[in-house]
Amino acid sequence: MRPALFRTRITELLGIRHPILAGGMGPRVSDARYVAAVVNAGGMGFIVAAGFPDPDEFRSELRRCRELTAGRPFGVNLYLSRQAGGVERLRRQIGVLIDEGVACVETAGANPEPVLPLLREAGVKVLHKVPAVRYARTAVKLGVDAVIIVGNDCGGHPGIHGIGSIVQAAHATQVIDVPIVIGGGIGTGRQLAAVLAMGADAVVMGTRMLVTEELWIHPAAKDLVVQGDGTESVIVKKALRDHHRVYRNESAEAALALDDAKVTDFEQYRPHVMGSLTHEAFVTGDMRTGMLDYGPAAVFADAVEPAEVIFDRLIDDASAAAERLAALRPVSECDPRGS
Ligand SMILES: Cc1cc2nc3c(=O)[nH]c(=O)nc-3n(C[C@H](O)[C@H](O)[C@H](O)COP(=O)(O)O)c2cc1C
Numbered sequence: 001m002r003p004a005l006f007r008t009r010i011t012e013l014l015g016i017r018h019p020i021l022a023g024g025m026g027p028r029v030s031d032a033r034y035v036a037a038v039v040n041a042g043g044m045g046f047i048v049a050a051g052f053p054d055p056d057e058f059r060s061e062l063r064r065c066r067e068l069t070a071g072r073p074f075g076v077n078l079y080l081s082r083q084a085g086g087v088e089r090l091r092r093q094i095g096v097l098i099d100e101g102v103a104c105v106e107t108a109g110a111n112p113e114p115v116l117p118l119l120r121e122a123g124v125k126v127l128h129k130v131p132a133v134r135y136a137r138t139a140v141k142l143g144v145d146a147v148i149i150v151g152n153d154c155g156g157h158p159g160i161h162g163i164g165s166i167v168q169a170a171h172a173t174q175v176i177d178v179p180i181v182i183g184g185g186i187g188t189g190r191q192l193a194a195v196l197a198m199g200a201d202a203v204v205m206g207t208r209m210l211v212t213e214e215l216w217i218h219p220a221a222k223d224l225v226v227q228g229d230g231t232e233s234v235i236v237k238k239a240l241r242d243h244h245r246v247y248r249n250e251s252a253e254a255a256l257a258l259d260d261a262k263v264t265d266f267e268q269y270r271p272h273v274m275g276s277l278t279h280e281a282f283v284t285g286d287m288r289t290g291m292l293d294y295g296p297a298a299v300f301a302d303a304v305e306p307a308e309v310i311f312d313r314l315i316d317d318a319s320a321a322a323e324r325l326a327a328l329r330p331v332s333e334c335d336p337r338g339s
Pocket residue numbers: 022023024025026027029048077079107108129150153154155156157183184185186204205206207208210292293294295296297
């Protein structure tokens with residue numbers, strides 16, 4: 001493992017070696033083994049609570065992760081649903097994660113206000129993930145510990161505004177004073193260095209990590225990501241204003257056709273977007289159906305490798321980028337090196 005090269009507000013807040021987060025991947029993609037691999041490689045990972053609706057199963061997944069990380073801190077992803085009963089279900093899950101000493105949560109999906117007091121009172125760090133700076137500003141006012149801002153390139157839910165990561169990063173650092181994590185299309189150390197240079201504190205990755213050796217998904221699924229150059233990524237469900245960036249397969253094509261026809265009745269999308277199809281695809285490796293979160297950062301996922309190797313490559317690349325930048329500075333006349 002590479003030594004700590006960058007100390008930021010996020011490495012300090014989370015007590016991690018590298019400013020690299022692996023975002024939660026649902027429904028059960030980021031499990032204890034994967035999250036532990038990310039944590040042991042010096043980053044922060046998140047088990048997706050929604051993948052474990054049974055509290056006992058959730059608890060035992062958290063315990064498995066704690067064992068595998070030998071007590072190092074790890075995180076949980078909490079999806080904030082606006083559906084009836086959503087907050088109640090979350091409160092039960094939060095009770096379990098507090099019990100089990102989880103260090104931090106990545107909240108996403110909606111305003112974290114209903115669950116924030118519970119988490120903060122228990123000392124759980126809250127990193128709220130949003131697809132635009134304007135939502136991050138609201139979250140800061142509510143008192144989150146950090147914000148994660150993902151741009152239009154992100155696998156999963158890029159929001160409706162279509163703003164790219166490089167604009168989000170430059171804008172966020174102008175107007176937000178809590179630690180900032182930037183995601184969407186990230187898969188190299190050059191991008192990590194650029195994000196840090198812009199004043200942010202870490203990156204978050206999803207798609208790039210689909211080829212992690214410790215991830216349980218079928219080897220054929222990883223192979224597809226390795227072969228991909230990112231052009232297979234497409235945004236569907238735009239007509240529903242529930243933009244979803246996924247792998248362009250038969251289900252995505254069907255959803256795109258509905259979008260083109262401006263269909264706003266969810267029932268017509270349902271057969272193509274059911275969560276069970278997604279899980280099935282990752283289990284069997286048959287990626288023809290299901291909504292498979294997938295962004296253009298697939299182009300950087302060029303080999304199946306352990307999390308630690310992926311992180312080492314990122315850190316080496318970031319270090320080279322920082323040196324390139326330093327070498328670009330003209331030698332001034334009063335600089336002793338220039339004399
Ligand atoms: C397969 C997959 C599943 C994901 N599932 C979730 C999820 O359940 N909850 C969530 O907040 N984000 C989810 N994400 C988004 C990631 O946590 C992360 O924000 C995003 O992937 C970053 O953009 P990138 O894919 O360009 O790296 C998922 C991403 C992928 C690739």
